[in-house]
Amino acid sequence: EIVKYAKGHGSLNGCPYINPESLAAKGFTETALAKVEKHLPSVFEIGFALNKLTVGTDFIVKELGFDEEEVNAYDFDLLEALGFSKLEIASANDYVCGTMTIEGAPFLKHEHYPVFDCANKCGKKGTRFIRSTAHIKMMAAAQPFISGAISKTINLPNSASVEDMKDAYMQSWKLGIKANALYRDGSKLSQPLNSVSDEDVEAIIEEKEKNDIVKVAEKIIHRYIAKRRRLPDRRSGYTQKAKINGQSVYIRTGEYDNGQIGEIFIDMHREGAAFRSLLNCFAISISLGMQHGVPLEEFADAFVFTRFEPSGIVTGNDKIKMATSVIDYIFRELAVTYLGRNDLSHVEPSEIKSKASPGIVKTLAEPEFESEEIVSERLVELDKNNIDSYETKLSAGKPNPSQQSVMAEEKAELNSKVKQAIEKGYTGDLCPECQSMTMVRNGTCLKCMTCGSTSGCS
Structure with a gap:
C-alpha cells in the first residue's frame, strides 16, 4: 500500500472519477482504452496518457466529436474537454501515477519520514527535504x-x-x-528538471x-553610476616622469576637489605615432571610466603585470623600480599614489628619504654663473696628411658588411635564447650577475635560479 501510494497503481481499474466505465460513457472504445492502459505505467501524469499522441487525432475528432483545429491547439486538454474537473483529475492522477512522496502514506509512522528525505520536496504534496x-x-x-x-x-x-x-x-x-x-x-534557466507543472x-x-x-x-548588485561626473575646469594633479628601459614616460593626472583621481594623460617620447595614439586613446577610455564611477582599484587589478615592450628597469621613480610594461608601470604608480597599495611598489615609504644630503645637492646642482665669455681661441690648420689620417680613423669606426652580418647573427642567436628560456618557464630576461637566462618572477621582482641574485627589490 505504501508503494502504491507513492508510485501509483499504473492502471485505470478502480480509479476514482476517471476509469474505463466513465471513459466508455464519454465515447472511448476498447481499442482506445487499451492504448491508454499501455502508456499509464510509464507516465508521470494521467494527462500524458490521455491525449492525441496516444489515442490519435482521428479518434478524438471522429469518435469524440471535437473540432480538429481545437484538438491541435497547444493548450488543448482532453480530460478537461471531456468534462472532468481539476479536482477529479488530481484525484485520479494520485491513484494512477502516485503522489510521488511518502508523506501521508498509510501504515508509515511519522518518525520514519527522515529516512526517505530527498534533496528537494517530493511531489505536489511533499513538504520535507x-x-x-x-x-x-x-x-x-x-x-x-x-x-x-x-x-x-x-x-x-x-x-x-x-x-x-x-x-x-x-x-x-x-x-x-x-x-x-x-x-x-x-x-x-537551463535547469533540466522542474517539479512545477504548467497548471x-x-x-x-x-x-x-x-x-x-x-x-x-x-538582490546583490554592484551598480556603477551611469551619469558622468565631470572634473572642474581648473584642477590639480601631478606629473611624473620616469624611464622604462631607457624609454621616457610621462604621466599626468587630474583630480577632483576632494583629491580623487578623475583623469590621466600618458605621453612617451621616441615612440611610433601609432603606439602613442593607442596610449592616448587608452588614457581617455580609463579617464571616462573613472568619471563614470569605475573604481581605480578595478583598473589596477586588471592591468598590473601585463607584459609587453618596453619593459625592464624603471628610473626616475622613487617607489617603482621594475615594470613588465608601460601599462604595468602606470597602474602601479597610480595605485601606490591614490590607493596606498604599497604591495605594488618596490621601495617602502619609510625607506625613501624626503631630502637629499646637502653635499649631494651641491654636487648635482647646476654651475653657479650668470653668463660666460670667450677669453681666447686658437685656430689650428690641418695639412692634407692629417686630414687623410683623421678620415681613416672615422671610417675605421664604421662597421663593414661582414661585421653587420655578424651582428645580425648575434642578435638572432640572442632572440633564440630568449625564446627557449620563455618556453622553459623563465621570463627571458638576462641575469645582471651571471648573465644566464634563468630569471623567474619572485613577487614583484625577478630572481635568478642559477646564482640566486635578484633584480634588487627582494
Whole structure:
C-alpha cells in the first residue's frame, strides 16, 4: 500500500472519477482504452496518457466529436474537454501515477519520514527535504578522510534567501570543509528538471507579483553610476616622469576637489605615432571610466603585470623600480599614489628619504654663473696628411658588411635564447650577475635560479 501510494497503481481499474466505465460513457472504445492502459505505467501524469499522441487525432475528432483545429491547439486538454474537473483529475492522477512522496502514506509512522528525505520536496504534496545544514554536516564528517575537496552539491529550495547562502558558507568554513557548491532550485534557466507543472504557472506568476518588493531587497548588485561626473575646469594633479628601459614616460593626472583621481594623460617620447595614439586613446577610455564611477582599484587589478615592450628597469621613480610594461608601470604608480597599495611598489615609504644630503645637492646642482665669455681661441690648420689620417680613423669606426652580418647573427642567436628560456618557464630576461637566462618572477621582482641574485627589490 505504501508503494502504491507513492508510485501509483499504473492502471485505470478502480480509479476514482476517471476509469474505463466513465471513459466508455464519454465515447472511448476498447481499442482506445487499451492504448491508454499501455502508456499509464510509464507516465508521470494521467494527462500524458490521455491525449492525441496516444489515442490519435482521428479518434478524438471522429469518435469524440471535437473540432480538429481545437484538438491541435497547444493548450488543448482532453480530460478537461471531456468534462472532468481539476479536482477529479488530481484525484485520479494520485491513484494512477502516485503522489510521488511518502508523506501521508498509510501504515508509515511519522518518525520514519527522515529516512526517505530527498534533496528537494517530493511531489505536489511533499513538504520535507534535506536542509542545507544536513548536507554540510555530511560533508564535514567525510572531509577529514579526503585530501581534496568534496564534489557534492548543496541543494537549497527556491525560497532560499541571501542570508541562507551566507550561513551555508560560514558553517562550511567553521566545520573545515574545503569547498562547497550551493544551488538554489530554479536559479538557472537551463535547469533540466522542474517539479512545477504548467497548471501552476498562473499561481506562480501571481505569487511573484506579490513578492517582487521582497525579492528586490535580496538582490546583490554592484551598480556603477551611469551619469558622468565631470572634473572642474581648473584642477590639480601631478606629473611624473620616469624611464622604462631607457624609454621616457610621462604621466599626468587630474583630480577632483576632494583629491580623487578623475583623469590621466600618458605621453612617451621616441615612440611610433601609432603606439602613442593607442596610449592616448587608452588614457581617455580609463579617464571616462573613472568619471563614470569605475573604481581605480578595478583598473589596477586588471592591468598590473601585463607584459609587453618596453619593459625592464624603471628610473626616475622613487617607489617603482621594475615594470613588465608601460601599462604595468602606470597602474602601479597610480595605485601606490591614490590607493596606498604599497604591495605594488618596490621601495617602502619609510625607506625613501624626503631630502637629499646637502653635499649631494651641491654636487648635482647646476654651475653657479650668470653668463660666460670667450677669453681666447686658437685656430689650428690641418695639412692634407692629417686630414687623410683623421678620415681613416672615422671610417675605421664604421662597421663593414661582414661585421653587420655578424651582428645580425648575434642578435638572432640572442632572440633564440630568449625564446627557449620563455618556453622553459623563465621570463627571458638576462641575469645582471651571471648573465644566464634563468630569471623567474619572485613577487614583484625577478630572481635568478642559477646564482640566486635578484633584480634588487627582494
